[in-house]
Structure formats: structure tokens, C-alpha cells
Amino acid sequence: MSSVSAYYNGKTVLITGATGFMGKVLVEKLLRSSPDVKAVYILVRPKAGQSMQERVANMLKCKVFDRVREDCPNFHEKIKPINAELTQPKLAISAEDEEELLTRVNIVFHCAATVRFDEPLKHALQLNAMGTQRLLELAQQMQKLEAFIHISTAYANCVRKCIDEIIYPPPAEPKKLFDLVEWLDESIIQDITPKLLGDWPNTYTYTKALSEYLIQQEKGNLNIAIIRPSIVGASWHEPFPGWIDSFNGTSGIFVAAGKGILRTVIANNEAVADMIPVDVVINLTLAAGWYTAVHRPKNMLVYNCTTGGINPFFWGEMEQYVMSTFKRNPLEQAFRTPNAHLTSNYLINQYWITVSHKAPAILYDLYMRLTGRKPRMMKIINRLHKSMMLLQYFSTQSWDWSSDNMNMLMGQLNTEDKKLYNFDVRQLHWSEYIESYCLGAKKYLLNEDMSGIPAAKQHLRKLRNIRYAFNTTLLVIIWRIFIARSQMARNIWYFVPLPGGPPIPSNQQLWASESESSRKIHSLQLQPAFIVH
Numbered sequence: 001m002s003s004v005s006a007y008y009n010g011k012t013v014l015i016t017g018a019t020g021f022m023g024k025v026l027v028e029k030l031l032r033s034s035p036d037v038k039a040v041y042i043l044v045r046p047k048a049g050q051s052m053q054e055r056v057a058n059m060l061k062c063k064v065f066d067r068v069r070e071d072c073p074n075f076h077e078k079i080k081p082i083n084a085e086l087t088q089p090k091l092a093i094s095a096e097d098e099e100e101l102l103t104r105v106n107i108v109f110h111c112a113a114t115v116r117f118d119e120p121l122k123h124a125l126q127l128n129a130m131g132t133q134r135l136l137e138l139a140q141q142m143q144k145l146e147a148f149i150h151i152s153t154a155y156a157n158c159v160r161k162c163i164d165e166i167i168y169p170p171p172a173e174p175k176k177l178f179d180l181v182e183w184l185d186e187s188i189i190q191d192i193t194p195k196l197l198g199d200w201p202n203t204y205t206y207t208k209a210l211s212e213y214l215i216q217q218e219k220g221n222l223n224i225a226i227i228r229p230s231i232v233g234a235s236w237h238e239p240f241p242g243w244i245d246s247f248n249g250t251s252g253i254f255v256a257a258g259k260g261i262l263r264t265v266i267a268n269n270e271a272v273a274d275m276i277p278v279d280v281v282i283n284l285t286l287a288a289g290w291y292t293a294v295h296r297p298k299n300m301l302v303y304n305c306t307t308g309g310i311n312p313f314f315w316g317e318m319e320q321y322v323m324s325t326f327k328r329n330p331l332e333q334a335f336r337t338p339n340a341h342l343t344s345n346y347l348i349n350q351y352w353i354t355v356s357h358k359a360p361a362i363l364y365d366l367y368m369r370l371t372g373r374k375p376r377m378m379k380i381i382n383r384l385h386k387s388m389m390l391l392q393y394f395s396t397q398s399w400d401w402s403s404d405n406m407n408m409l410m411g412q413l414n415t416e417d418k419k420l421y422n423f424d425v426r427q428l429h430w431s432e433y434i435e436s437y438c439l440g441a442k443k444y445l446l447n448e449d450m451s452g453i454p455a456a457k458q459h460l461r462k463l464r465n466i467r468y469a470f471n472t473t474l475l476v477i478i479w480r481i482f483i484a485r486s487q488m489a490r491n492i493w494y495f496v497p498l499p500g501g502p503p504i505p506s507n508q509q510l511w512a513s514e515s516e517s518s519r520k521i522h523s524l525q526l527q528p529a530f531i532v533h
């Protein structure tokens, strides 16, 4: 008998960030593995002209719920949306809704956050740190609360190389910062942000570090656990292999490489690519919720949810697997044939950016203009460069995370739970996983049908022929310019034993080529066979 799924049956759960990538997988797994869960409250804000109800209705249509829809057709009845905005005082929850939450909720999963690396500090603080503090205040008043699970990131303490499952001192005193951003002008905050961040690479990891510390300071008597996933990738098995609906982390990079737009990436081939499938994170999160509520550990447990120390995988291997998958299963309407390479050399990267990113984009945009269409490739390339700049901090270094608590938790699960909530990443076969991830990106992120693969392959053949024709023409043009100006080039050409090319000259001929008259004769002889006049 599964203890974890039995625990959630009959319980009332509150989830923040349920409309996000990980939140949806959490809601799905919870409803599918514990069909008798009493209610799942989700905090949702209205967004982009859609009301909270419309957003939830759209969310439930999402493919990720297909499996639970089949198993429990009425699963949506368990979901209770609550209008909320985490950056507002009291989370902007109505008094009536608040009362309902305070009297019913048994477990809180806090997933909501801004994960943007370039988020202005004020907003990142308001959401990731102050939002967490407000949710904690609400949780303190919940009468039946058994556990509060906070999703952090393995990179919250990325200024350290070895990261244990403990809370480290924060980069700054959170409350002082809150005061500061409250009265300082937005533009001044922007100006002093680099100083405040110090060694932290972005506002995301900085505010996540602050929120971990805040939780430790203000947890009171609450039973809390913190989950720290590394780079969350597509699902390994559940609800479908390769399920993904976010361009964040590595997914956008895979797509850009598969489309042939991204050709060069700053990364260290030998650095650990610490990726973790989303279903593994969610299984660990649910198991940690159960353990925290039932076993009530004396100290707050932090779970580093990473793969590097257990089943390491490297950026160099990732490049190979991604490229090999997209060559065998191309994306539709690729810009060029997929051919991305990693380099840790800044100058080499700049060279390839110029030759393989910017030059083709300029030519393509010129072609679009000439054919009366809107140029767009340079815009895409600039956006890609911006995101690569922000990601390279993570692709050029390795970190060591201890995973004792993850191992301890695995040891606490019974045999059935070990299967139902599998987070044993030793079983992860990276080449298979990356293939399924890339195919998942094709299917679920880009909505491409697998039946379109023959046409996509045909398109790649067309691109290859265009490339051959373009390269040949370019060679001929360069050669003509060179030949016309350089005696040395003509002499070198003389030694190229091309079939049907000029005969290898004798020494006499070479000496003779010094004279003006023979130079003319040679330049006629030297025309490569393939130049069409």
C-alpha cells in the first residue's frame, strides 16, 4: 500500500504557481496518484486580458492533463481556483476566500516565482521574497496546516562551489532591502542593482537566496521543507515522456539549435550539465510533503534535487545527443541544418556569432525585404544572444550539491512508493532522456506532428543544396578576386591537382610565369573547371 498517495487522500492542498510549468505537473500528479484528495486550491491571478476563471479553464484543457482526464474524468471538480496576486498585501485574497483557506488547508506547495534572470530587482523581490513572506504569514494562521513545501533553486547559493542541504547566510538582510526598494526610485534601484547583487549572477538567484533565509527566520512552528531543483527539464516518464511547455532553461536553447538558428554556444564541454526531469522534481516534492507532515523532522530539511553527484552528465555530451536527435528527427521549417557547437573560448564564439549567426541573418532579412516581407531574423538572433549571455554563467561552471536528504527520503519510501514517486536518478539514461526531451519539445512546445518528419528531412536536403550552391559561388567569387590580384595564388592554384584542371607546371613554366605575357596566358589556363562564364 502506498503511504504517500494514501496520505494525500482526504487532504486539502494549496498550490501557488499552478499555472506554471512545474505547477501543472504537480497538480496533475497529485490528482492522478491520490484521486481521493479532498480539494486542491490554486492561487491564480488574472493575466493578459483573461479572467482567473478563463485562465483556469484554458489550463485544464492542456495536454498535460490528458492522462488524469482519462483516469478521473471529473478531476476538475477538485480544483478550486482562488483569485490572488502574490505581490500585493495579503496576497490580494478576498476575506471570504481567506477564511476558507485558513480553516481547510492541510498542505501548502509554494511554486510561484518569477524565474526571469533579467527581472528588475524590485519586482523579483516583491514576488520571490515578499510574496513568500506573505504566504508564510497566511500559513501561520492556517488551523489545520501539516506541512509547507517551498520550491527554491539549486542555484540560490551559486556563489559557492559546494552546496550542502543547509540555509546559508543571505546576500543581504531581506527586511532592510524591502525598506530600501519601498522608497527608492525605480531608476536608482536599477542603477545600484549590480552593487547589491555582488557575486550573484542575476536577480532571480539573489531573491531565491533571500527567500530561503526568510523562511528559516520566520517559520515559527511551521513544518517546512525546501526543495532545490537544478535545471528542470522535460518529463522523464510522467505524464508523458518528454512533456514540456516552457522555453526556460535548456528548452529554448534546444529549439534554437534544432531550428539551425543557434550555431555556437559558450559552454564548457567538461562542466556538469545538472539537469533534472520535471516529474522527478514533482515526485520528490510530493514525497517530501508526506515526510514533513507525517514524520515532522525536528529541523527544517532542505532537499538538493540534482543529478550531478549521482549520475553526472556533461554539456559536451548534451551537444552530441541534441544534435544527433535533431538530425534524425528534424524540426519543421528549419532556418539552417542543425549544427551547434560548444566552445569555452570567447573569441572563437564571437567569430562564429559573426559568421554563422549574424551574416546569415542579415542575408535572410535582406531577402525578406527584397521579397516585400518583414525582416525578423536579426531580431530573433539578438534575443538569442541576450538569453545566451544570461545563461552562460550556468553552462561554464560546475557545482557540487550534496544529496543526503534526497537519499534519506528514498530510504523512507516503501517499495510501491519508490515506483509511484520515483526520483531515483541513477536509473536515468541520459541519451534516451535527451532524445525524448528533444522530441517532446517538437511535439509539445512547437506543436509539430511526428508525421511531418519526412517533409522536414526533405526541407533539410533543400537547405543543404542551397548551402552547397552558396558556398561554391562564394568560393568562385573569392577565387576570382584573389586570382586577379595575386601571383602567389595563381602559383598555388597551379599545384592543385584538380581532375581536368591545369597540368602541374615545370620549373621552366614557373619561371616563365614571371613575365607579363605568360601571366596573361596562365590566368587563362588557371580558370577552374567549374567556373561558368
Ligand SMILES: CCCCCCCCCCCCCCCC(=O)SCCNC(=O)CCNC(=O)[C@H](O)C(C)(C)COP(=O)(O)OP(=O)(O)OC[C@H]1O[C@@H](n2cnc3c(N)ncnc32)[C@H](O)[C@@H]1OP(=O)(O)O
Pocket (backbone or CB within 6 Å): 115, 116, 117, 118, 153, 155, 230, 231, 232, 247, 248, 249, 250, 251, 252, 253, 254, 255, 256, 257, 265, 267, 315, 318, 319, 322, 323, 340, 383, 386, 387, 390, 391, 392, 394, 395
Ligand atoms: C546544443 C545545445 C547545448 C546546450 C548548451 C548550453 C545551454 C545553457 C543553458 C543553461 C541553463 C541554465 C538554467 C539555470 C537554472 C535555472 O534556474 S532554470 C530557470 C531559470 N529561468 C530561466 O531559464 C529563464 C531565462 N529566461 C529569461 O530570463 C528571459 O526569458 C530572457 C532570456 C531574458 C528573454 O527575455 P525577452 O527577450 O524579454 O523574452 P521573453 O518575453 O522572456 O520571451 C519571448 C518569447 O520567447 C520565448 N523564449 C524565451 N526564452 C527563449 C529561448 N531561450 N529560446 C527560444 N524562445 C525563448 C518565450 O517563451 C516567449 O514566447 P511567447 O510567450 O512570446 O510566445
Ligand SMILES: NC(=O)C1=CN([C@@H]2O[C@H](COP(=O)(O)OP(=O)(O)OC[C@H]3O[C@@H](n4cnc5c(N)ncnc54)[C@H](OP(=O)(O)O)[C@@H]3O)[C@@H](O)[C@H]2O)C=CC1
Pocket (backbone or CB within 6 Å): 016, 017, 018, 019, 020, 021, 022, 023, 043, 044, 045, 047, 084, 085, 086, 087, 110, 111, 112, 113, 114, 115, 127, 151, 152, 153, 154, 208, 228, 229, 230, 231, 232, 233, 246, 248, 249
Ligand atoms: N524551471 C526551472 O528550471 C526551475 C524552476 N525552479 C523553481 O520552480 C518554481 C516553478 O518554476 P516554473 O514552473 O518553471 O516557473 P513558471 O514561470 O513556469 O511558473 C511560475 C508560476 O508563478 C506564478 N506567478 C508569477 N507571478 C505571480 C504573481 N505575482 N502572483 C501569483 N502567481 C504568480 C505564475 O503565474 P502566471 O501564470 O499568472 O504567470 C506561474 O504559475 C519556481 O519557484 C522556480 O524558482 C527552480 C529551479 C529550476
